[in-house]
Amino acid sequence: MSTGTWTTSPLLGFDTETTGVDPLGDRIVSAALVHRTPGVETSVRTWLIDPGVEIPDGAAAIHRISTEQARTYGQPPREALEEIASVLHEALAEGVPVVAFNAGFDLVLLDAELARHGLRTLPERLGRPVPAVVDPLVLDRALVPLRRGGRTLGALCSAYGVLDPEDLEAAGLHAADVDVVATLDLLAAMTAAYPQLAVMDLTTLHAYQVDQHRAWTAELERWRALEGQTGPAAEPRRRA
Structure with a gap:
């Protein structure tokens, strides 16, 4: 794609709902x-998946899949x-x-799941690292480093005028297809x-x-060290 055309060219939005927040150990539910x-x-294409394990009550309360x-x-x-991997590839x-x-x-998480089931990961299918990923969360951290009010999908949709605060619950965030559409709308607003x-x-x-994600991670680790926290910092999971 040539410079400046990606915003008016096709995009593929992706989202999962899961059994938990560990991308290496948890499973995709939808x-x-x-x-x-x-x-x-x-x-719009959606999947409901039997993860083969119990879905914890806390996760089910978020995405409403038992x-x-x-x-x-x-x-x-x-x-x-x-x-899923075939469409993405x-x-x-x-x-x-x-x-x-x-x-x-x-x-x-997707690559961990693919490997768990003896399937090729996305980099293996492509023969290279996954290119051309656009993440509104990473972009907002870079553009508005001191944002107030949190950086959940719902909070950023509100901040950029995609959804009014009172509409967030009615929008049904945490259904995977609704989250994808909200993410694409958020990116357009950004x-x-x-x-x-x-x-x-x-x-x-x-x-x-x-580069921006690496800088954010380094700053997070620096802050954790100053606070006396040890161990790897967990990447925060989105919440509405």
Whole structure:
């Protein structure tokens, strides 16, 4: 894609709902992929998956999928994961960027799930690291480092005028397909507010996000050390 065209070209939004917040150990319960040619959902595809383990009550309270529902109506995980990875691989191979809120969590979790079930990870399918990921969470941290009010998906949708605060619950955030559409809408609002994002080509934008995330992680670790906290800092999971 040439410089400045990515905001008016196809995007692929991605989200998962899970059994917990450990991207290496937890399982995918539902997922959604939304192909958008800016402003219009050209296709929405969702999966309900039987993760093969109990869904903790805390996780079920967030995404409203119980163990019984997943076992009764969910696809076998290996089948569903192959379908999800195939759609993502096809888009990425064609140069379509993947848009996800807190993308590192979802993509690491997906690759861990694929490996767990003897399937090829996204980098293995592509023959290289995953390119062209756009993450509104990382971008907002870089653009508004001192933001008040939190950086959950719901909070940022409110901050950028995508959803009014009173509409957040009614919007049904934490259903994977609703979260994807909200994330794509959020990204559109952010690129309107910060046009410098739109004029970057995807390679430059991806590298910018990598650098900004590393800087944020280093600052977080510095703060934790000053506070006497030990061990790796957990990447915060999004909350509405």
